[in-house]
Amino acid sequence: MIYTSTRDNSVKVISANAIIQGISKDGGLFVPREIPRFSADEIKAAADMDYTALADAVFAKFLTDFTPEEISKCTLSAYSAANFPAKTVGLHELSEGVNVLELWHGPTCAFKDMALQILPHFLSASMKKINLNKKIIILVATSGDTGKAALEGFKDVKGTEIMVFYPENGVSPMQKAQMVTQEGGNVRVCALRGNFDDCQNGVKAIFTDGTIRRNLAENSMMFSSANSINWGRLAPQIVYYIYAYSRLLAAGKIAQGDEVNIAVPTGNFGNILAAYYAKKMGLPVKKMICASNINNVLTDFINTGVYDRNREFFTTSSPSMDILISSNLERLLYHFSGNSDEAVRDWFGQLQDSGRYEVGADIKAQLQSEFYAGCCNEADTAATVRGLFEKNSYLCDTHTAVAVKVYNDYCGETGDKTPVIIASTANPYKFGKDVLAAIGGKCNTDEYETVECLNKKSGMEIPKPLLNLGNKEILHKDVINTKGMREYVVRAIDN
Numbered sequence: 001m002i003y004t005s006t007r008d009n010s011v012k013v014i015s016a017n018a019i020i021q022g023i024s025k026d027g028g029l030f031v032p033r034e035i036p037r038f039s040a041d042e043i044k045a046a047a048d049m050d051y052t053a054l055a056d057a058v059f060a061k062f063l064t065d066f067t068p069e070e071i072s073k074c075t076l077s078a079y080s081a082a083n084f085p086a087k088t089v090g091l092h093e094l095s096e097g098v099n100v101l102e103l104w105h106g107p108t109c110a111f112k113d114m115a116l117q118i119l120p121h122f123l124s125a126s127m128k129k130i131n132l133n134k135k136i137i138i139l140v141a142t143s144g145d146t147g148k149a150a151l152e153g154f155k156d157v158k159g160t161e162i163m164v165f166y167p168e169n170g171v172s173p174m175q176k177a178q179m180v181t182q183e184g185g186n187v188r189v190c191a192l193r194g195n196f197d198d199c200q201n202g203v204k205a206i207f208t209d210g211t212i213r214r215n216l217a218e219n220s221m222m223f224s225s226a227n228s229i230n231w232g233r234l235a236p237q238i239v240y241y242i243y244a245y246s247r248l249l250a251a252g253k254i255a256q257g258d259e260v261n262i263a264v265p266t267g268n269f270g271n272i273l274a275a276y277y278a279k280k281m282g283l284p285v286k287k288m289i290c291a292s293n294i295n296n297v298l299t300d301f302i303n304t305g306v307y308d309r310n311r312e313f314f315t316t317s318s319p320s321m322d323i324l325i326s327s328n329l330e331r332l333l334y335h336f337s338g339n340s341d342e343a344v345r346d347w348f349g350q351l352q353d354s355g356r357y358e359v360g361a362d363i364k365a366q367l368q369s370e371f372y373a374g375c376c377n378e379a380d381t382a383a384t385v386r387g388l389f390e391k392n393s394y395l396c397d398t399h400t401a402v403a404v405k406v407y408n409d410y411c412g413e414t415g416d417k418t419p420v421i422i423a424s425t426a427n428p429y430k431f432g433k434d435v436l437a438a439i440g441g442k443c444n445t446d447e448y449e450t451v452e453c454l455n456k457k458s459g460m461e462i463p464k465p466l467l468n469l470g471n472k473e474i475l476h477k478d479v480i481n482t483k484g485m486r487e488y489v490v491r492a493i494d495n
Contacts, residue, residue: 001064003030003231006334007348009341014065016126019119019232020136022225027208028344030231031331036061038242038282044256046246051088052079054246055118055239061281062235063122070125078118083107089114089240091247094392097419098407099253100400101244108178109427109463111271112149115228115236119150120157122232123224127159135221137493138162139206141199142227143267143320144175145426147189148182150226155184162226163188163492165199168479171319173447174430174466181472188492189476192485195313196267197325202485203227212490221493228270229327237274242283244421254419261420263289263410265403267323269298271423273332276370286418291406292375293318298326302373305364307347310355317381317434318398320425325351333359336366372414374406381405385428385438395439395458397431400424429454429466446470 003018005011007028013021018030038046038061046054055075056068063071079088083106090102106113123136138160140150147164154162166179168191179189192199206212207223216222228234241262248254262285264272272290279285292299293316301307309324316322330344337343350357359367376384384401388394396404403422410416428435429451436443436454443453448470455462480488 001036001062002033004033005029005341006031006330006344007341009339015063015231016065016129019122019126019230020130020132020222020224022223022230023204023207025208027204028341029229029327029331031334032062035277035280040257040282043242043245043282044249046242047250049246051239051243052076054243055079055236058239058242059235065129066125070129074118074121074125077121083113083117089243091244092394093253094388094394097253097417098422099244099248099420100394100396100422100424101240102424103240104424104427106149107465108145108148108152109430109465110145110149111423111425112145113152114240115233116146116149116153116226118236119226119230119232120153120160123160124157126232133220134159136160136224137216137221138224138226139203139489140164140226141196141203142166142171142179143196143322144171145320145430146227148175148178151179151182151184151187151189154226155182155187157186161186161188163190163489165190165192165203165485167191167195167199168193170195170315170322172431172433174432174469175319177447177469178466180474180476181469182475188478190478190480190488192480192482194482196323197309197313198482200227200323200325200327202482206486206489209486212486216493227327228268234270234274234277234328237271238278238281241275241278241421242281245283248419248421257284259284259286259418261285261287261289261407261416261418262423263291263403263407263420264423265291265318265321265399265425266298267292267295267321267326269326269328269332271425272371273328276332287410287416288371289403289407289410289420290371290373291403292373293321293381293402294375294377295322295324296375297324298329299373299375301329302367302371305361305367306356306358307351308356309351317378317431318402320399321402333363336363372410374409376402376405382434382438385435386440389439389458395428395435395460396424397426397428398434398438399426399431427463427466428458428460429462
């Protein structure tokens with residue numbers, strides 16, 4: 001399996017190089033030159049596999065430079081009972097044909113654990129595979145969940161140092177608390193006076209800074225990424241969609257070959273792009289439902305073909321989707337354009353220069369054929385959390401509520417009763433204040449007492465990783481302006 005860059009398709013690297021580099025030197029994202037297929041028989045066989053065995057089978061398709069033993073070592077380490085003590089993922093049936101895929105049973109209570117528990121193992125194996133003896137500096141931009149999951153995955157991993165940047169006022173109090181109390185001798189966490197897009201743009205600029213890269217090389221160091229721009233982060237997300245389908249198959253909820261819809265709350269487009277790759281591998285998916293909050297740049301793009309980030313930015317109760325530049329969309333457009341690096345360079349050059357680009361009628365038709373897009377405002381998000389709790393006895397977080405609301409809108413518009421898998425991306429306690437308010441609870445105290453109030457109101461068990469967070473020491477207090485990111489990184493490397 002060879003990987004190329006979305007901005008220069010003369011690039012040819014194996015998966016180990018793609019994982020180590022994170023992003024191509026030209027600023028493009030690594031994509032497989034061909035998307036491998038799962039046969040109908042292989043999908044049927046998945047119904048008899050546990051999560052780790054299925055992950056092995058999926059990764060064997062994409063990481064062909066890895067041996068089966070190397071892949072198995074990674075998956076067994078990542079998806080162990082130590083990291084996922086109760087279950088790897090959960091599949092909860094809300095009503096007939098409506099299934100919530102719970103992706104938050106890992107150590108940081110968010111879906112990012114599904115990928116970021118295995119990425120450090122992929123990275124270590126990749127370094128050995130190509131005999132790379134360098135220190136890896138991992139730069140991460142986060143809107144909340146990626147940061148903590150990456151910190152937890154990479155803490156004290158030999159040969160690595162990780163720096164996480166988050167928007168100072170753009171994450172939930174619980175997300176912030178998880179990051180600023182992070183232990184580990186190789187971790188740094190820094191707040192940015194700006195939004196997630198500022199964090200992401202800053203990280204990308206540093207990645208492609210020739211002077212910094214040369215200085216790193218002279219000191220036996222190099223950059224990599226733990227964001228979903230890294231193929232090693234995105235590939236693990238493909239697994240859980242195939243797994244969810246296999247569980248429905250095993251339970252007799254669907255028959256072999258039956259189509260499903262997949263609804264995903266997304267801002268950076270990575271989680272729903274993984275569903276697209278699963279479909280291209282052979283998973284019978286009818287429609288992918290792209291759910292946005294009021295930062296609805298993706299909704300407008302899919303519905304009009306115009307991507308325009310020149311709009312008001314909103315801080316919402318679903319902060320992991322408070323994003324106006326959706327990085328992973330670049331991979332999708334590369335595929336839709338017939339692997340045209342020229343088209344991608346043009347579109348994303350326009351985005352950088354003017355904040356806007358427009359695709360042609362053929363790309364727009366492909367978008368609307370594969371995806372339905374909708375958005376959810378703050379009032380409807382809260383109403384959906386409340387409705388699920390009161391009518392279905394199910395407590396969900398604010399991001400999952402966005403997906404449920406947009407899925408219901410889709411059904412109302414189309415009448416489509418195809419079974420659906422709705423990605424649930426975070427434990428509701430990570431957004432306790434907004435979830436508690438939505439279900440009619442009151443607790444005018446700090447985030448940790450809010451957790452206790454939510455527990456009393458809902459009866460849902462408090463996850464252990466969040467239970468004693470309030471007693472942990474704050475270890476990371478850095479706050480910088482956007483223009484200070486480069487200097488911060490250079491200073492950190494020099495130290």
